[in-house]
Amino acid sequence: MNENNLTDQNKGKWGASMLDIAPYVRIFEGFPTDEFVTKRHTAIKDIAAKFIKPNYVARxxxxxxxxxxxxxxxxxxxxxxxxxxxxxxxxxxxxxxxxGHDLELSTCAMLAAITAIETGSKAGILTASDYLAVGIWSGMSWQTGSRNGGFERLRKLLLDLSRNHVLKAAELARARSKTTKAVVLAEDNSNLGKVVENLRSVVDTLAANAAVDREEIDLLWWSISGWSDVLGMRYADAKPHVAAIALGLDAAKRLRRMPLDLHKALVLRRVPEGESLTLTQLVKTLGDDRSKLGALFETKTLVTENTQVFPLLNLLASGSAKGAGKSAFSMSDLASRALLEAVTFDVIERREV
Structure with missing residues (x-):
């Protein structure tokens, strides 16, 4: 049995969209009984409901x-x-x-996050489950992983689910729509209401398509300009690590949804060469440029209070690499990290993925 998929017998019992949790219960309970698994499943559903019910952003x-x-x-x-x-x-x-049950608490919390995300909308407008997915993708994507094999499989499942959930929503939101067929006004004006409704639909569709076009145009013009808005200078004139981060921040300001591979590629094409650094080392390397890069985020508590989701933005805003660990970031990693975190913050503020 593939532990990432549903089992047929559990579809009827627990709902067609629910994850089979039995393999993951064994992370903290070596030989669980059916009753034990059923109770933990009930608890996980309750936790998932708690996670998304108080649906304000900070929570x-x-x-x-x-x-x-x-x-x-x-x-x-x-x-x-x-x-x-x-x-x-x-x-x-x-x-x-x-x-003494920290592993069980962590495992159940991760399973609850999966449950919340799986049942969420992918319509392009942020819902409670989307906030979880965006935050978890941003936070887990810079981790090195766990030495516990079963726990690592669960972590990877949650990371992949979160990333795919958000990218599907971002791709869907960028899809251009065809306008509806025009409604011709009757000679006696009897269908005037339908004509007005039709025109409104056409205008809305054209406006949505124009927003997608504008995003592409803005990003392409930026990609060929070589100029950094956040630094107020050419990327070529900035220190390598400063330029790499600025590339991600500047690109993020031109995106209206979460980044796709194409957007990442446009950022990475200009990344200069430089050594890999931990975030602690990066603070010293950036020097006075750190405050310039972090100026937009200094007063943003969503950034400074969620350092796992925004490790790089928090460092830029506060100068602190607390909790960042010893992971080393290449130049491409820094640019990609800046892009992901900055767009994550922006789309959360705009309520769109």
Whole structure:
């Protein structure tokens, strides 16, 4: 059985869209009984509902940040989020005690995030599940992974699901639509209402298509200009690491949805050569240019309070690499990271993916 897919017997019992959690329960319980799995499944559904019900932005990004933190090697859920997860488990298993069960709490939180994202819309307008997916993709994509094989498979499943969910929405939102066939006004004006409705539909379609065209034109003009708005100079005149980050930030300002591979390629074509650095090393390398790069984000609490989702933007805004770990970023990584984080922040503010 492929553990990433549904089993037929569980489709009827738990709903056609639900993940088979049994293989992942074994991450923290070596020989679970059917009753144990059923109780954890009930708890996970309850956790998923908690994750997306208070659907204001700060809460949803905080959940994503906490889940990402818990998915790191040696990481664990923040205390408040751990309490919420433990409460859901205790509802079905009154004897459950959270102390000493960090791995179980983290696993259930990740499974709950998968459940929330799987049941979300992909219509192009941000919903609660989209915030989770965007935040988790941004946060998990810079991690090095876990040494625990089963846990790493779950982490990778959540990362892939989050990324694919967002990219499908971004691609769908950029699809140009055909206008509806024109409604001809009757001689006695009896269908005037339908004509007006038809015209409104045509205008809306043309406006949506024009927005997609404008995004492409803006990005293409920028890609050939060689000029950085955020630095106020040519990329060629900036220090290599500063230029790499500026490329991602400048491109992000011209995108209206999450980036696709084509957008990433346009950024990477100008990335200069330079050594790979950890975020701690990067602070010293950027020097005075750090505050210039981070000026747009200094007062943004969504960035500074969610350092797992926005590790690079937080560093640019605050000068702190706290919690960033020892991962080294190549020049291409820095440009891609800046693009992903900056667009993630922008689309969250604009409520579109």
């Amino acid at each position: 949803l990004l905080s959940v994503a940040d906490g889940v990402v933190l818990a998915s790191k090697d040696g990481g664990m859920l923040p205390p408040e989020l751990a309490g919420e997860v433990a409460a859901s488990i205790a509802k079905v298993s009154p004897s459950f005690v959270a102390e």
